[in-house]
Every structure is written in C-alpha cells, then in structure tokens.
Amino acid sequence: MSYRESLTKYIANFVNQLYVSGVRNVVISPGSRSTPLSLTFAEYDRFQLWVDIDERSAAFFALGMAKETREPVVLVCTSGTAAANYYPAIIEAHYSRIPLIVLTADRPHELRDVGAPQTINQLKIFGDYPKWFHEMALPSATVEMLRYARNQAKRAIQTALRPNCGVVHLNFPLREPLVPDFTLQDIWGEEEKSLTLRAVSQLSQPNVELLIDKLKNKKRGILVCGPQDRTELGSAIVDLAEAWGIPIFADPLSLLRNGKHSNKWIVEGYDAILKSKAVRDLLELDFIIRFGAMPVSKAYLQLLQEKQGIEHIVVEEGEGYREPVGVPTHFLNHCDGVHLCRDLASYPIKIDEKWSANWRKWNTYTKEVLMEKQDRLTEGLAVIGIQQTIPDHTVLFASNSMPIRDVDTFWFSNQQLVKVLANRGANGIDGIISTALGISATDKHTTLLIGDVSFLHSLNGLLLAKNYRLNLTIVLINNNGGGIFSFLPQAKDKSKHYELLFGTPQDIDIQKLAAAYDASYEKPENWTNYVRTLENSYQRGGLTIVEVETDRTENVSWHQQKWDLIKQYLLHELEGSDDVL
C-alpha cells in the first residue's frame, strides 16, 4: 500500500469516527502540514466547517460553540506557533470545563530538533492543561492501525466529555505527500457507534443526614448558585428554596436569573447589598449551601471571608475545591445537585422567617435604586436596555472585567428565555469577541456587552462575523481605557502613572473599524435612541456595533452614589431593628 493510501485511510477513519462519536463543528486554521486533516474534514462533507486565519480567535470561537452546545468542538491547525496561539482559550476551557478536541499537525520525528522550517516541539505544548495528550502514530492503514485511529477518536471525545469536561490534544506527525487521495475506494472505514452517549461522573453519595444535622438550629441560611450550566439544577434549587423558605443568591451565570421558574426567593441584588463592610458586620449568617462555581461578586467573597464560623457546603457536580477565602468547607464532589436538592427539600429545616422576608425586602429596595432610569446613558443603563429589548431564545455574553460586574448588578431576575454566559474560567479579556461569535454560530443571535480594551484585544474575531455573516449585537462600552481599575486602589495614584499603566486610552475611532468589518454602527446619545438601536439590530440581524460612550470617573461616582444610597438604607434597617440579624 502506498504511503498516500495509508495516509488517506488512516485520517479518513479517524475523521469518520469523530463524526460518529458526535462531533459536528470543526474550526480550521489554514496551513500546509495540516492538509491531510483539513482536506479530509472538508471531503467528509457532514461537518460544519469554520475557517479562521487567526488561531487565537479560532480557539475562542470553538470554545464559544462548545460552551453553548455542551458538545466537543474540534480545532485543527498546522505545525509551529499556530498551536501556541490556542493556549489562552485552552486554559479558559480547562477552568470553565468546556470540551475541546485540539488536533495539531506536526512534522514527523526525523524533521524535529534539526532546524526544519516551521517545526517546534509540540509534545505537551499545552503543559498540564489538556486532560489527555497523545502523540498519534505515523499514518498506517493496517487493520490494527485503522482501529487504533478510530479508538483514539472515540477516546478523545469521551475524555473531553467526562466530568470535569476539558481539553484533549492529539498531535499528528505527518510526512509528505500531504494531499490525500479521495479517488480511492472505501477510505472511511466502518462506523462504530459508541455505547456511551455522554460520559457521566462517577457520582458520590452525599451523607444527607449528617448534612442536615450540621444545619440543625441554624436559621439564617442562604443558598448560593454560582456559574453553572444545567437548567434542571436551577429548577431544583428554586424548589428547595420554596420548601425551606430560604433566599437564593443567584449569580448572573447561574441560569437562575432568567426563565419561567418562580423568582420569589431569588436575591439578585446581593452584590450591591453586601458592598459595605458596615452592613456585612451587622449580618449574622449561619450557613451557606453553594452550587456551581464561585459567584462573580467580590462583596460576596468578602462576606465569606468575614464569616469564618458558618457552615459552608459546596456542591460540585464534577471535581473541584473552588473556595478562595479559606473558610472551612465541606466539598461534595461528584455530587448530583438535582438529587441533592430533592433530598434536602424533604427535611424540615426551619429558616428564620424574618431573615428571609428581610432579604426579599432589601432586594426589592436595591433593585428600585439600581433600576432608576435617566436619559443620559450609563454603564448600568446599558445593561438594563439590553434586558428590556433582548429577544427570547438568544444569549447575552458578558465580557470581563467590568461588563460581567455590571450584569451582576443590573441584570434583574425575569421570565425571559435568555441565557447569560461569560468566560469565567480564567476571567480573561482575551478572545471575547470570538467566544461570543462561537455562541452566535450555534444559531443564537448573541448580544455581547464589552469594554473598549477587551474589544480591541479580540478585534480579529470580527473576521469570523464578517465571513460567516453571524448575528451579533455588540454593545461596546467605550470609556477609552481600562474602566475596572478606576474601582481599585491603583486609581489613587491617578496623578502620576495611572493613565500610562492602567487607564491605557487607545483613542481608536470605532466607527472606522466597524466600516472595515462591514458592521452596522450606531452611537446612540440617549436612552431612547439606545433602546431603539438595540431593537433594530435584533430585527436586522448580522453584525451591529452599538457604541456607548461613558466616562471612567463619572462611572465610578455614579455607581458609588447608588451603593451609598443602598448602604444608608440597610444600615438604617439593620441598626433600627430589634433583632440584629
């Protein structure tokens, strides 16, 4: 058998098995060494192929698709530094537990370490971040080796999907010739359906009686739901809250802030409520049961830090120890949260009714303060405008660092069928546009809330929007620089090095960039125009950039003013109360 025939069949069997095992989307970056892979994916004709010249964007795009579909997405790139450009997205995928299959083409062994062009050491190039790295054998089409190729494809998918979901990296040494021969017969091999539809965690059995025993006589509890991606878990938490009469702190990425479920016990204003240390000091908290990852809220993190005496239970569907402040914690790893909620609901835990009622009252007040509208646009109103106009069955993607915090503060619980997503594995400002486009590519019009630094950082993503005419409404909060730093102690140094190191104004005319990528561009000057602009973008589809110009200093004082109002109200409530909570 010629090498070309071996190459053709080996790669074709591998590709075929990926499809049979459930892969549907393949993101390819152009290159020569990867020709056997990319041509075979194209020839197979049943994948949705996406081609992006920038591997960094490509990987975040794949991440976005996998985030929304919860199915593994395949990445293909050529040899050399191409793969290194995947690294930021791979790290994000690791921490946010997103399944990705990375296929890198490589020179064969005899061309490594000898100065051959575009050849680098690709073995374990992503360090410990992939769940599985495997250097594939050289192409061969014996019965055994075709079985091997299929086995690796199957195993890659299963490994990526097994909790915690994550990244698999296969490196392909490929000799020339690189162009497969698709005129050959029977190259695809026999399809083998996997017995495992979706790998599940080996579930552990939590000791519910002991857990309940620990909560006995603890009357001031909170359920917390951080970032997580199971809709059914959200419902189960709501049912538990109803059974116990206990408030839920619902992170914007918990899937709990939107949807048809009851929002009676949902407290979404906890970040604003907990901002003040004086307020936190007056709160007496007995226990927290948390589902999902750590919430976005820094005030919540501070609360936890200050309440070291509480019972703190963290429910992990996979494996993890995500508790950054060192409070003694019971981690329930590999625990099915839905089952646990049902079990717990059957136990009669008595939550202090005043405690629960207060949280509902405070939350209502807080929302009123935050929701106050004015004609002049602010970063908060930008979020409220999206909530008011965003269509059902679409996605809001919030960038880091300020936008996700603004969403935390201003995205109130509602009945809309909208999903809120973000990259909260490593909280980077890189690859944001591409991630949002990856979500959009799953046929969901996506709204991206993003700051100007992050926008410029991930600008190359717009090539995908243009080339595939994806539906993305970008709300670009342009305060000409890094807005988040204005809230940090570094801002006190403003006089001297602040603008150079933290402000970093780029003074880019967004309208001109929009023109280069064929985007519709609008810059509404007030609330009314803003809402209309958003509505138009949803009706029109395609790529729209809505620029909202704000001022970093003004933004801080606007936020501060609201937080002060809320703080005064709460101190009055708590200090005036007979039973100090």
Add this chain to the structure above:
Amino acid sequence: MSYRESLTKYIANFVNQLYVSGVRNVVISPGSRSTPLSLTFAEYDRFQLWVDIDERSAAFFALGMAKETREPVVLVCTSGTAAANYYPAIIEAHYSRIPLIVLTADRPHELRDVGAPQTINQLKIFGDYPKWFHEMALPSATVEMLRYARNQAKRAIQTALRPNCGVVHLNFPLREPLVPDFTLQDIWGEEEKSLTLRAVSQLSQPNVELLIDKLKNKKRGILVCGPQDRTELGSAIVDLAEAWGIPIFADPLSLLRNGKHSNKWIVEGYDAILKSKAVRDLLELDFIIRFGAMPVSKAYLQLLQEKQGIEHIVVEEGEGYREPVGVPTHFLNHCDGVHLCRDLASYPIKIDEKWSANWRKWNTYTKEVLMEKQDRLTEGLAVIGIQQTIPDHTVLFASNSMPIRDVDTFWFSNQQLVKVLANRGANGIDGIISTALGISATDKHTTLLIGDVSFLHSLNGLLLAKNYRLNLTIVLINNNGGGIFSFLPQAKDKSKHYELLFGTPQDIDIQKLAAAYDASYEKPENWTNYVRTLENSYQRGGLTIVEVETDRTENVSWHQQKWDLIKQYLLHELEGSDDVL
C-alpha cells in the same frame, strides 16, 4: 516592617538590579495583580516603558526590540491567561535565540487551585521553552531576601544572554495590598555592577587540521551563510571566500547581502538557480561549510538532500544540530566562526576556478532575469522597489511565508547599510507587525514586507504604531489570501476545497483599517508611483501602509516564467559544458 514596605523594597531592589544589569526596555500590559512591578518600573524612571493592551503583540514587540538590540527586553503582565498570550513569541524567541525576560504576576499560593478569580497555574506555563523558570519567593525585605531579589535579576539577565540566548520566566506571587509606597526612603538598595558584561559561550576548539584534511582534493565547495546576527562574522566569511576563491550562498538574513564589504564571491541567486532538479542533478558538489541557521531557500534544502556524499560542515556559534535532511554532518558547536574563518583562510585549499567563475556568471545572468522591470507591479518588483528606495541605517523586516522567499529571490547584494530581519525561529505568520514595530522602536525606520493574511493576523500590533508614533512603512502584498499555498501541491485541488481551506480570502478593505489606526495609506498602481510612495513614506516618517494588489495565480505564473528561463539557460550551460560540474 509592614508588608507594604517589604513589597516596595523587594520589588524596587529587583527592578533596580535589572537596570544595573543592562535592561533598558520594558514592555508592560495593563493588569491589577502586576501593579507592584509595573508601578515600580514606572517610578524608577530610567527605563523606556512601552504599554500594550494585547500581550500577544507586546511579546512580539519585545522580541523585535531584542532582535535588533541583542539586549534582553523585559515583559510584564498580570495573572491569568495574559501570560498564555506571550507563548507564540516565546517559542519564536527560543528558536531564534533572542533574550527575553518574562515577569508574570500571580496570586499567592493560598489563592491558587481554589477558584480565585483570574488565577491559573502559571508554574512552568511555557513548558520547556524558557531556559530558566523560577517561582519567586513572596516579597520580603530582610537583607537576605533583598540580596535574593537582586541575585535573581542578575541571573535572569546572564541566563538569557548566555548562548544560546533565550527566554527566562520569573513568576511573582503577590499579595494585596498591591500599590507600593514610594514615599519610603532608600527603597532601591545598593547597585551592584555585574562582572560579566555579556555572557559568552564556552568556546570549543575545532580541529582545523582534520577539517582541512577532509577537504583535501575537494575542489567544488560552497560557503553558505544562513540567518545569523554578527556583522563581524559576515566580514570574516567574505575574507575566507577571497582567500580560497570560493562562492558564498548568502541567505537574505545572513547580513551578507548588504554592506560595504566586497560582494565578488556572493551568490544570492542560488535559490532560483537550484530550483530545477535537472539542474541540481548536473551539479557535482564536493563540500559545504555552513555558518548560521538553515537558509530560507527550499531549493538549497533539496540540493543538500540529493548530495548525501558531500563533506558537510556546520559551524554553530552556540549549540545546535540544525540540519533537517539527514546528510552526514560535522557540527562544530560553540565555535567562534570569525576565528575559524581566519584559521581556515591560512590553509591553501584549491577551489576549481571554473566552478567558482561559473557560479559568478550564472548568478549574474539570474539576477538579470529576476531584475527585469515592468510597469505593472509584481511581488518581485515590490522587493526591488524597496531595495531601490530604502534609506541607509534602516531595517527591512520580511514576514513569512511568501515575503521572505521573495526577499530571498529579489533582494540582491548591495552596498547599502540596511539590515534584513525576519522571524525564522518558527517561521510563524503571527506577531509580524509587532515584531517589526519592536525594531522600529529602537529608532530605526523599519520597512515591513507582509502578505494580507499575516497582516490581518497581527493587526493589533498597529495600536503600538499609533500610540508611540513609530516609523514603519508597511508594504502589504494583498493577494486576498494565502499566496504561499499556490506554490504547493495543495493548489492542484483548487476546484474543490482550495479557496475555503487554503486561499482563505478575507475581503477586507485595507484603506478603512488604515484610517482607524491613523496610518497614511497609498495604493500605487504602477512601478513609478510605487517607488515615489515609498520615498515619501521615508521622508514623512510615521506609519504608512502601501498596498500592492496582486493576483495569486498570476503571481505563480510570473515566478514560474522566470524560473523556467533560468533553468533553460543553466541546462544549456551545464549540458553544453565539457566538464560537467
């Protein structure tokens, strides 16, 4: 002593020692965790600081500066995926042996692996690519620990500069508070000058007599100079060629194609001459002595592959085994090429005069064919136009993949004081604009020859050009896609998947992008306007984008036509010759 005082002194001593040890340029990307480092670099006030929001661009920018100055450049970024964005440039720096000092800020140990925000595992995040990775101790200002901080700074510089030059990565765990207190007295510590000005390789002593013995009776030899960065090595090779009467194949990155030295023995047309297998078959080659890395030319690589019987000597100033075709090779590692050339020149090696004269004749003919001008612009004429107009004491930076090959073919040896540079460690198309800007930032007007895919890939680099008003003339060969692939076997598949996977036209209006980054933009339609446009850009300074629109198919046939002419001529020469060479 307060933690803040410890932090301030620890970082200040480290930063001070970097300066004393010779660092002058620091490239910072904004972030919060890195505040102690970035503020201290700014406060020290003697560094040239460069701030770039995109770490990928920042790292290539630092690479460009270090490439031109041959001094280590410092990179500073915050925790999280920021560092991962450095990875492509770090790999390029490793393979092209460029000194970089990477300083990453990190959360302290108690905030790692516990779901703290923007926290990833940064230990050995760049795998084996850095020459040295060190996790710094937590800040402390005891006498011992200040000495430790200074020692690490000194050692970082020495390690990066010791052959092979490369990357050092120091990871800084940093607790809050993050803002140093510069009102404190005596924070910078005592300067300690290093005894080592620049680390040198432990030189090995080559056995020159044995080498000469191996070349005895070998009359058809070639000196080859691949990419290398020592001007004095170039002169020594020229002197050796003169002494022996032996041709030099001079790669465009050898520093030999430009300068005041004699170009009598320089053959720069060898790539075009060696393109045809029929021609190569007729050549009888006895030996090659190569300096520097493997040349860009693929034809040269093929020649080597086909002449397994020759004596093949590779002189490595550092350590390396850069010989990708498997021809038996004597590697002279850690060998001072200048000394070796002088030694060799004193031995009477007799090169066949006809052989040497023929190469000079063929080279002259080849250059005539290649140099032929026409009014319609081609990719070759784009190079010739640059050579005709580029000022002395400036740099031409050639992108991958097509531009460096076009420079190889069309950049003829000349007396200009121009340096030609490229990223030939891993030959990526990533970070090209930023690398060129890094060179420009050393006060050299830089001309960048780049294709459209590479231009769009590294577009973010233009933020640096704009923010620092750097002098860069970009000659953008726009053939709307990946031109290199048209020369490869994949092009035969053009009918079906070619444009999707390899052509990858992006259809971006470059003029609009230019406007967004405040660049002057020109699109000359013919030779005369092209030359004038280049001249204007050099006079004006700043950022100019000169778009040269070409057609990928036309380009291939234009190149092919010239190569055919040269092949016919050479076959006639070689076959008609009495003594077949």
